Amino acid sequence: MHKLIVSLSCAACLAAASLHVSATENADAAFHKIYTQEWTWRQAQFRGEDDEDHSAGEPADHFPKVDAATQSMRERYWTGVLKQLDTIPTGQLHGDDPVNYAVYRYQIETLLADQHFRTWEMPFNSDTAFWSNPGFTARRPLRNAEGYRRYIALLNDIPRYFAEETVNMRAGLARGFSVPRVTLTGRDQSIADVADAKGDDNLFYTPFKHMPDSIPAAEQAALRAAGRRAIQQSVIPAYARLLDFMRNVYMKQARTTLAAEAMPDGKAFYQSQIREFTTLDMSPDAIHALGLKEVAKIHAQMEQAIRDSGFKGSFAEFLYYLRTDPKFYPKSADELLKDAAWIAKRVDGKIGQYIGRLPRQRFAIEPVPADLAPFYTGGRGGPGIYLVNTYDLPSRPLYSLTALTLHESSPGHALQMPLAAEHEGLPDFRRYTYISAYGEGWALYSERLGVEMGLYDTPYDRFGYLSYQMWRACRLVVDTGIHHLGWTREQARAFMRDNTALSEHEIDTEVDRYIAWPAQALSYYLGEMAIVDARAKAEKALGPKFDLRAFHDTVLSLGSVPLPVLQQRIDQFIADGGKSPYASSSK
Structure with missing residues (x-):
């Protein structure tokens, strides 16, 4: 190997x-x-x-x-x-x-x-970690004996892989390039869950619990035995060593600053991250100012939604009402999952009116795995899957579920990503890579499409949608505030608390994510703005010839692209008279 x-x-x-x-x-x-x-x-x-x-x-x-x-x-x-x-x-x-x-x-x-x-010297953040990658692999079904043999070889490679990552993290610590210490509390638990789990209870034994009937019984037994040996001799010791390093070295020596600009060559590093995640050359100050402007605009729309609901109190009182009234929260994980499924099915009945070419691949709706859920986002979608976080139900408001589902499932990530992969006319580097400004911009724009689809049934649902828009606008302010203007963690939390309807748990996990993952949070709202502006430009230029399905097909046909490329493609769409990219193939 x-x-x-x-x-x-x-x-x-x-x-x-x-x-x-x-x-x-x-x-x-x-x-x-x-x-x-x-x-x-x-x-x-x-x-x-x-x-x-x-x-x-x-x-x-x-x-x-x-x-x-x-x-x-x-x-x-x-x-x-x-x-x-x-x-x-x-x-x-x-x-x-x-x-x-x-x-x-x-x-x-x-x-x-x-x-x-040398970003590889900081190979994890509060959202994702290299030690979680094997865990996701362990949850995948394996089809045949060869797949199991390869999986066992993968398990036996974990010690080498973790050792190299640990050396890299030591090098990062030595030069002050690390995840901020304040975001590390509890992040060692997912490592401990593997290190402490013995025998068949270990996460990595999961594929062996239900093996395909096509594998003969004797071979199944041999593979299970080999899997147990790999877990006992390779996986558990590697996770135990990593756990010791994290608890006794990394979490004690990680930097106490928050800002990306406080790290070596920090200003250049943060600007580089801004370009990576937004595909734009905007300065932190320009992004911060734009964020404040958009926050003020959305705040006025939220005030109108409050009036529409009949609530008589202040904005802060309404947020308190939403955060504390039990009627806005699911009583069980099943209720949350079933409501998400119902919303997704309603989208199925409308999506063909808005998008012409749809992906063949469908998606499942599953709970976020229990070992990841405490620090995971409210949901995450991609090819074939929409994960809904059922941990801490009092932090999972139902009034935001429609926006979340549109973003993570269809027409968001679980539609856009498979559609790109199925576009055989694109080179693979466009079908299978992900540019955050485009992908997250489209997913946030998908929440906006929910308004046109008539999916926000109540003033509370509409407020939830606006709160999600506000959440992403706040990211422009908070990310640049933390990494450029020297904001404290509490300043960031207070700004989110004062302007969004997010629960305290969500605010904590989100702010820690922004602290540990510089500039990623900027991609959402800037990406959505690019799509909204491109659509407005096309509608104005094409007038009655503007076809919404053709516009969306044009955007989605690109795969994942930098925002300037998207803007250039819409200029061409306008010059071509607003034709769908699939018009010729449909004749």
Whole structure:
């Protein structure tokens, strides 16, 4: 297994050397050669990093190498790719390749920026962590004996993977590049849950509890025995060592500052993160000012929703009413899940009026796994799944559930991401990558579509929708406040408490997420604004020729792209008379 990783690294060096654009090659062919080689290399480099694998049918049998030498090699490789991209005469690209080039160049520049700032020395935040990746893998069904063998090999690779990540975290601590200490309380519990679980109760034994009948009984028994050995000899010791490091080293030595700008080369790092997550070159001050303006605008709309509800008190009193009246909260996890399913089904009945091409892949609605739920967001969606957090039910308001469901399921993440993956006309680097400003912008815009669909049935539902819009506008203020203006954690919590209807638990988990994940929170509202502005521009320019389904199909046909690319595509949509990208194929 380790030889395979080494050979891939050597192959990467050879591939980098061969990325030479011949003078006789046309621009399109030269560009295709560069991105095809790099994408194949990239898939091999990061095989096993997450629970989705687009390069092969079988699950990974190893985790990526993440040591410093490998990171340096990747930086050299992508530097070479960028130099090759500089040789492409972009004016000679045809068809979709000008867009492909813009998307691909942004990807490579972002990957290189992360290598430059050594973000791999801080391989987790309050939302996601490298030690959770194996846990998600353990929850996936395995189809055959080979899948189980590969899974067992993966388990046996956890000690090596965790050891490399631990070395990286030590290097980050040594230079003051770490997750802020204030956000770490309780984050060790998910590690302890694995380290302390013995035998068949361990999370990693999950795939062995229900094995396919196609595997003979004797082979099932042998695989279970091998799985138990891997858990006992590799998984539990690796998690125990990580737990000891986190509790006795990292959580004691992590920085006490909050701001990204307080870290080494912090101003440049934060600006780099802003560009990565928003795809824009806006300054923190400009984003902060925009956020304050949008907060004031949405606040006025929320005041109107309060009046519509018949409530006679102040804004603060209404928020207290929403946070404390039991009628606004589910009485059981089943009630929350069933309400989410009902909302999703209502969307099914309307979605065809708004989007022409829909994905083939459907999605399930499941609770967030119990070991992740205490620090997880209220919900999360993606290809095939909409996870609803049923932990701490008094913090899961039903008046926000419609907006949450539109964002995470359909027409949000569980529609957009599979639709991109099914778009065979796009290169893989556009089908299977995720740019936050586009993806989160579309999901937030999907909440807005709920107004047009008539899904916010009561003034409370509409207030919940507006509170979610306000939540994302507040992120522009809070993220820049923390990382640029020196806000304290309590300042951030107070701003969220005063302006949104989020529960105290949600406010705490969200603020810690913003502290530990600089600039990611900026992508949502800026992305939505780009789509809303593009739609308004198209409606004005096309007049009666504007077709909403054609507009949405155009936006969704792009895969995941930087916002300037989206804006350019809508300009072309207008120039083409508002035609759907699928108009010719539907004849």
